[in-house]
Amino acid sequence: MNESLFPAKVDWGVSLLLAGLAVLCFGFGIACFFFPAPSYIGGVLLLLTGALLQSVWMRTNYKLDELRVRIQCGPFWWTIPLRHITQVEKTSSIWLLMGGPHLRFALSKEGLMIRYRRPTQQKWFGLFDPSVLISPADRDQFFDALLSTCPNMTLTKDGNLGLKA
Known part of the structure; x- marks a missing residue:
């Protein structure tokens, strides 16, 4: 037997939760760069969190x-x-x-x-x-x-x- 790849089943509720949180993290992360006193560290951390959530959702x-x-x-x-x-x-x-x-x-x-x-x-x-x-x-x-x-x-x-x- 060769290596077999099996994609993950994703329930719609889990999908909605992960996608929604990823979009929120991306949105707030980008917004952090445009505040009057920009928070670059906060923005980068939010963008990384959004990328992590999206990768869990898409690459399981x-x-x-x-x-x-x-x-x-x-x-x-x-x-x-x-x-x-x-x-x-x-x-x-x-x-x-x-x-x-x-x-x-x-x-x-x-x-x-x-x-x-x-x-x-x-x-x-x-x-x-x-x-x-x-x-x-x-x-x-x-x-x-x-x-x-x-x-x-x-x-x-x-x-x-x-x-x-």
């Missing part, structure tokens, strides 16, 4: 190859080796986007929760097993590609992926 995707899942969310990225994945669950909850002990690289309420182990068996903050929430546009296609790529994973009774016994 997931790559799958023979060795790893690479997650990119704007300028941020995360890599998970396939041999470290212990469980993949289909999820559908807006609350997963707002809280919990997992990294959120999802822009939709419908996604996949990937749980994995670190080579050193360390937990995050000593409490939580590492997990990442993603939202591929075609969740089932990504799920099937992950199942065919991971030799140590099998379909569980509830329709998720788990380690083979």
Whole structure:
């Protein structure tokens, strides 16, 4: 299998929020340069914040190859080796986007929760097993590609992926 690219699914509410905040940051950033006492640092910081929000909105995707899942969310990225994945669950909850002990690289309420182990068996903050929430546009296609790529994973009774016994 070659490297497969899966774009992120973006809910309209998240899209509206990110685009709206980016436009506001750009507008206020440009306005900062034209105040009677210009605030160049504030303007530059607002422009950079707008660029960050736009890049998260426009450049979130997931790559799958023979060795790893690479997650990119704007300028941020995360890599998970396939041999470290212990469980993949289909999820559908807006609350997963707002809280919990997992990294959120999802822009939709419908996604996949990937749980994995670190080579050193360390937990995050000593409490939580590492997990990442993603939202591929075609969740089932990504799920099937992950199942065919991971030799140590099998379909569980509830329709998720788990380690083979």
